[in-house]
Amino acid sequence: MTQLEAQDPARLGKREKTKAANQQAILDAARKVFAELGYGATTVRDIIRGTGLASGTFYNYFKSKEEVFQALMDESALRVRPALIQERLKATTFEEFLRGMFLVFFSYVVDDNRAYTMMRANSGQIRVRMDTPEVIAGFDELRVDIDDGIERGVVPNVDPEYLTAALIGIAFEMADRMVQRDDPDPIAAADFATALVVGGIDLVPHKK
Amino acid sequence: MTQLEAQDPARLGKREKTKAANQQAILDAARKVFAELGYGATTVRDIIRGTGLASGTFYNYFKSKEEVFQALMDESALRVRPALIQERLKATTFEEFLRGMFLVFFSYVVDDNRAYTMMRANSGQIRVRMDTPEVIAGFDELRVDIDDGIERGVVPNVDPEYLTAALIGIAFEMADRMVQRDDPDPIAAADFATALVVGGIDLVPHKK
DNA sequence: AATAAAATTGACGCATCGTCACCTTTCTCT
DNA sequence: AGAGAAAGGTGACGATGCGTCAATTTTATT
Numbered sequence: 001m002t003q004l005e006a007q008d009p010a011r012l013g014k015r016e017k018t019k020a021a022n023q024q025a026i027l028d029a030a031r032k033v034f035a036e037l038g039y040g041a042t043t044v045r046d047i048i049r050g051t052g053l054a055s056g057t058f059y060n061y062f063k064s065k066e067e068v069f070q071a072l073m074d075e076s077a078l079r080v081r082p083a084l085i086q087e088r089l090k091a092t093t094f095e096e097f098l099r100g101m102f103l104v105f106f107s108y109v110v111d112d113n114r115a116y117t118m119m120r121a122n123s124g125q126i127r128v129r130m131d132t133p134e135v136i137a138g139f140d141e142l143r144v145d146i147d148d149g150i151e152r153g154v155v156p157n158v159d160p161e162y163l164t165a166a167l168i169g170i171a172f173e174m175a176d177r178m179v180q181r182d183d184p185d186p187i188a189a190a191d192f193a194t195a196l197v198v199g200g201i202d203l204v205p206h207k208k
Numbered sequence: 209m210t211q212l213e214a215q216d217p218a219r220l221g222k223r224e225k226t227k228a229a230n231q232q233a234i235l236d237a238a239r240k241v242f243a244e245l246g247y248g249a250t251t252v253r254d255i256i257r258g259t260g261l262a263s264g265t266f267y268n269y270f271k272s273k274e275e276v277f278q279a280l281m282d283e284s285a286l287r288v289r290p291a292l293i294q295e296r297l298k299a300t301t302f303e304e305f306l307r308g309m310f311l312v313f314f315s316y317v318v319d320d321n322r323a324y325t326m327m328r329a330n331s332g333q334i335r336v337r338m339d340t341p342e343v344i345a346g347f348d349e350l351r352v353d354i355d356d357g358i359e360r361g362v363v364p365n366v367d368p369e370y371l372t373a374a375l376i377g378i379a380f381e382m383a384d385r386m387v388q389r390d391d392p393d394p395i396a397a398a399d400f401a402t403a404l405v406v407g408g409i410d411l412v413p414h415k416k
Numbered sequence: 417a418a419t420a421a422a423a424t425t426g427a428c429g430c431a432t433c434g435t436c437a438c439c440t441t442t443c444t445c446t
Numbered sequence: 447a448g449a450g451a452a453a454g455g456t457g458a459c460g461a462t463g464c465g466t467c468a469a470t471t472t473t474a475t476t
Contacts, residue, residue, distance in 0.1 A: 013443075019454085043432060054456040059434065162400050165385040169377025177373040192370050196405060221474075227423085251463060262425045267465065 023061055025051040027075065030068045039069060080108045099194040102171060106186035109175045170196065231269050233259040235283070238276045247277060288316045307402040310379060314394035317383045378404065 029050030033042045044065050048058045062068045087100030146160045170193050178184045237258030241250045252273050256266045270276045295308030354368045378401050386392045 018441095022455095044434090045432075055433095056435075056457065057455055060454065064434090159400060161385050162382055162397065163404075165381040166378045166401065166404055169379070169381030170374045171377070172381075173373040173377030174370055177369050189370065192367060193374065196371075196374055226473095230423095252465090253463075263464095264426065264466075265424055268423070272465090 022051070022053065022057070025053070026058065026061055026068065027071060031072055034069065034072070039065075076112065079112065080105065083108070095194060095198045098167075098197055099190055101167075102190035102193045103186060105171050106175060106178060106189045109179060110184045110186050167197070230259070230261065230265070233261070234266065234269055234276065235279060239280055242277065242280070247273075284320065287320065288312065291316070303402060303406045306375075306405055307398055309375075310398035310401045311394060313379050314383060314386060314397045317387060318392045318394050375405070 026047065030042075030047045033046050033050060036042075037046065042065070044058050045055055047065070047068065048055050062071065083104045084101060087104050088097065091097035091100050146163055174189055174193060178186070178189050234255060238250075238255045241254050241258060244250075245254065250273070252266050253263055255273070255276065256263055270279065291312045292309060295312050296305065299305035299308050354371055382397055382401060386394070386397050
């Protein structure tokens with residue numbers, strides 16, 4: 001009754017191989033079903049149905065529906081994080097620092113629209129936050145780097161916690177707005193956000 | 209089996225009187241139980257138990273658990289909104305406008321800590337957003353007023369949607385941080401937020 | 417007082433959850 | 447290779463919570 005074909009050539013025991021495959025299958029099914037039905041409406045059984053596994057098996061991999069969702073968020077976070085780190089390291093001024101971070105984040109949101117939209121769709125009804133320790137790890141590193149940047153003189157000497165909070169707030173709320181637009185423009189969004197913080201918003205007049 | 213004593217002296221039919229009383233009783237019980245158990249863990253029965261009413265009665269007043277929660281949020285929003293409007297109207301510069309709004313919001317968050325904390329506690333696990341049409345009405349008016357302000361020259365001519373989004377993001381994320389601090393200071397928070405937007409963050413150096 | 421209207425009640429049927437005893441597959445060791 | 451052990455998969459089951467609804471009680475109307 002198992003429809004799973006193993007194709008991974010890596011040297012792993014069959015056990016590890018199917019475990020990994022199952023885990024991924026559940027995640028894939030979950031992403032799909034969440035997108036179709038929304039978080040609230042999908043049941044654990046809906047998810048497992050898409051994998052050919054038995055209902056009980058789900059619980060060998062995840063504790064609950066919420067945990068799968070969280071795992072999906074983590075997957076997304078993992079995909080942005082390297083780029084964020086990259087940007088952070090190559091910035092030499094605060095403005096570069098900000099523009100790089102915002103651009104990476106907004107671009108990701110537009111690119112991986114599926115993942116982000118899925119998350120957003122679920123946001124409406126009932127929501128697992130994106131700023132849990134796991135998901136926000138990139139931004140937590142951000143706070144550390146802001147501390148660092150202050151020492152190095154790259155970042156102004158302001159309350160790092162508030163600064164981080166404000167940046168996160170700007171990023172997420174603007175992203176929400178952006179994806180609702182007809183033609184989302186990450187560069188424009190990043191410019192706006194950057195100007196708002198470093199220069200005052202006068203810098204980016206809105207063309208009507 | 210009804211433990212409710214009517215004490216409202218207003219001239220209302222007994223029907224209206226108990227209806228209003230029941231509605232409020234459910235809301236009060238809900239706030240308490242949500243705070244104790246968290247949104248996810250409380251059941252509709254947990255809520256109704258605190259009122260002496262029967263389980264079916266709950267559904268005469270609210271459609272679901274989520275709806276009560278939303279109603280509680282609306283109650284809170286209703287409490288801030290007049291002050292927000294007040295601030296908005298009396299501002300003559302953008303800076304005043306911002307500082308007023310931020311201060312009202314942060315002060316409310318600190319004052320009505322119970323309501324806000326309840327909300328926050330639930331935020332973690334699973335969350336009903338604060339930016340639904342109802343809750344955010346104050347901020348929706350904000351967007352309208354920003355449009356207005358642009359016309360009047362009080363608010364800089366920038367993309368109003370992004371500006372609103374950014375302000376909301378700053379407000380909520382900073383509020384989250386603020387309430388976690390030992391000695392939350394709404395004035396300092398409002399100063400920070402205002403400086404961040406109007407003047408660039410250099411204006412408020414952080415004392416270490 | 418009789419009748420109508422409205423609201424309350426709690427038992428019921430339904431759905432989902434998470435568990436667990438049993439079974440199948442994979443691993444290990446000689 | 448084969449036997450025993452360990453890991454993992456299975457699906458039926460008990461438990462829990464939901465929302466409904468026919469019956470009942472309470473309030474309004476005439």
